Amino acid sequence: MEKRVWIEKIVNRGMGLGYDQEAKIVFVPYTAVGDEVIVEITKSKKRYDIGQIKKFIKKSEERIEPNCSFFTKCGGCHFLHIPYEKELEYKKLIVENIIKREVNNVIPSIEFNYRNKATFHADYRSSRLKLGFYMASSNRVINIDKCPLLINTINYTKNIIESLNIPHLDRVVIRTSHDGKKLLVNLIGEKKHKDYIKKIIKTQYNIIFDHIIRNYASEKGVSEDKYMEFYNDFNLVFYFNSKPIDEKKSTIKTEFLNKKFFLTSNDFFQTNYYIGEKMFSFIYNFVKDNIEYKKLLIDGYSGSLTIGIILSELFEEVIGIEQNPSNIFLAEKNIKENNINNAKIIQKDFRDYIKQLSFKQSKGNILVLDPPREGVGKDIKYLDRYPLDYIIYISCDPMTSYRDINYLQNYKIEKVLIFDMFPRTFHIEVLYILKRII
Numbered sequence: 001m002e003k004r005v006w007i008e009k010i011v012n013r014g015m016g017l018g019y020d021q022e023a024k025i026v027f028v029p030y031t032a033v034g035d036e037v038i039v040e041i042t043k044s045k046k047r048y049d050i051g052q053i054k055k056f057i058k059k060s061e062e063r064i065e066p067n068c069s070f071f072t073k074c075g076g077c078h079f080l081h082i083p084y085e086k087e088l089e090y091k092k093l094i095v096e097n098i099i100k101r102e103v104n105n106v107i108p109s110i111e112f113n114y115r116n117k118a119t120f121h122a123d124y125r126s127s128r129l130k131l132g133f134y135m136a137s138s139n140r141v142i143n144i145d146k147c148p149l150l151i152n153t154i155n156y157t158k159n160i161i162e163s164l165n166i167p168h169l170d171r172v173v174i175r176t177s178h179d180g181k182k183l184l185v186n187l188i189g190e191k192k193h194k195d196y197i198k199k200i201i202k203t204q205y206n207i208i209f210d211h212i213i214r215n216y217a218s219e220k221g222v223s224e225d226k227y228m229e230f231y232n233d234f235n236l237v238f239y240f241n242s243k244p245i246d247e248k249k250s251t252i253k254t255e256f257l258n259k260k261f262f263l264t265s266n267d268f269f270q271t272n273y274y275i276g277e278k279m280f281s282f283i284y285n286f287v288k289d290n291i292e293y294k295k296l297l298i299d300g301y302s303g304s305l306t307i308g309i310i311l312s313e314l315f316e317e318v319i320g321i322e323q324n325p326s327n328i329f330l331a332e333k334n335i336k337e338n339n340i341n342n343a344k345i346i347q348k349d350f351r352d353y354i355k356q357l358s359f360k361q362s363k364g365n366i367l368v369l370d371p372p373r374e375g376v377g378k379d380i381k382y383l384d385r386y387p388l389d390y391i392i393y394i395s396c397d398p399m400t401s402y403r404d405i406n407y408l409q410n411y412k413i414e415k416v417l418i419f420d421m422f423p424r425t426f427h428i429e430v431l432y433i434l435k436r437i438i
């Protein structure tokens with residue numbers, strides 16, 4: 001069924017919300033405010049429909065030419081058809097609509113080349129290896145020569161692995177450091193091909209290494225006399241099924257706000273170094289300038305203790321709570337690497353940890369929370385019992401975090417900020433400052 005739809009606003013998950021001739025709501029992805037479109041209805045519910053653009057009657061004046069020819073076919077980006085400033089305006093309105101209050105500030109990112117990790121799916125349908133992303137709402141692989149969101153050394157690494165036609169792969173995960181020069185490539189495939197793939201990597205290693213550096217040097221305009229210096233900065237580590245191919249080369253390190261952090265292929269690290277640094281600097285300065293007593297910092301859902309380590313110099317004691325054992329392993333390495341002597345990490349489910357806590361002091365306790373998309377859930381209510389002066393809640397889902405905050409009775413929202421961790425996509429990163437009121 002086809003309908004004519006007028007798009008009036010952009011709502012959660014980047015959907016355009018419009019109305020048909022009977023004033024029924026229709027959600028249409030990849031639209032802009034002011035678009036008048038004929039859509040094919042793909043799902044029909046009592047109160048709303050979902051449709052795909054078939055034809056434009058009138059194009060919104062907000063529209064720009066997307067800078068990627070795969071846009072709308074690949075499921076990665078949602079906003080390449082509008083200027084970045086508009087995307088930020090929409091993200092602000094979306095969050096304000098959810099939390100029913102004003103967002104104090106929206107902090108923009110660099111728009112492109114920000115992602116430091118990508119998972120490519122292997123496709124051998126053309127009888128050669130192609131690496132790409134899943135198409136929107138599908139598990140069909142779309143081959144992409146260059147993704148504009150990625151730090152470019154990831155694109156170069158992906159292209160050389162593809163051109164070497166490495167067989168028997170299922171996925172390739174590539175992660176890079178802040179400067180794009182330390183790369184970790186995790187080749188994922190059937191266990192029985194391990195030795196064969198290892199052999200290919202060992203024989204082709206120098207070709208891969210040279211290709212990445214040559215391309216990156218040309219992108220950065222590195223002169224011949226600086227080339228060797230540039231070359232010597234690089235590090236390339238290969239894993240097969242999440243285990244190092246060469247035991248002597250098993251991790252890479254990244255700089256992050258003047259501290260050093262170890263990276264592996266699977267463990268969580270902030271996806272966008274640029275905005276991650278802005279966000280953690282904001283937390284650092286907020287704590288330093290606004291919180292008088294600084295005794296204990298609890299870094300909840302701490303990953304490899306990034307926040308805890310960065311803020312450790314402001315506190316007497318730092319405790320990280322994390323469930324994943326390999327993040328615990330990395331956190332311990334990071335504590336040593338940065339010579340931190342007031343921090344420790346505990347392996348525990350955060351929801352269990354907060355059921356029974358005791359505090360040495362009634363003032364100076366701060367909690368930073370950074371859970372995955374599903375948030376904390378009802379157990380967050382336990383936090384009402386404790387003398388936490390502030391809770392700083394970071395979330396990649398405004399819906400679940402707002403639900404969590406509403407469970408709390410003894411804290412009120414003092415500030416809400418958006419740090420745009422995922423430009424050109426519908427994902428929204430929100431930071432709430434919650435102050436204890438009772």
Ligand SMILES: C[S@@+](CC[C@H](N)C(=O)[O-])C[C@H]1O[C@@H](n2cnc3c(N)ncnc32)[C@H](O)[C@@H]1O
Pocket residue numbers: 268269270301302303304305306307321322323324327348349350351370371372
């Ligand atoms: C969004 S990441 C935050 C990491 C960290 N703040 C950082 O900046 O690197 C969420 C972390 O929570 C951990 N996690 C997930 N569920 C958990 C739970 N129930 N208890 C403790 N940690 C959990 C994940 O392993 C992941 O490292």
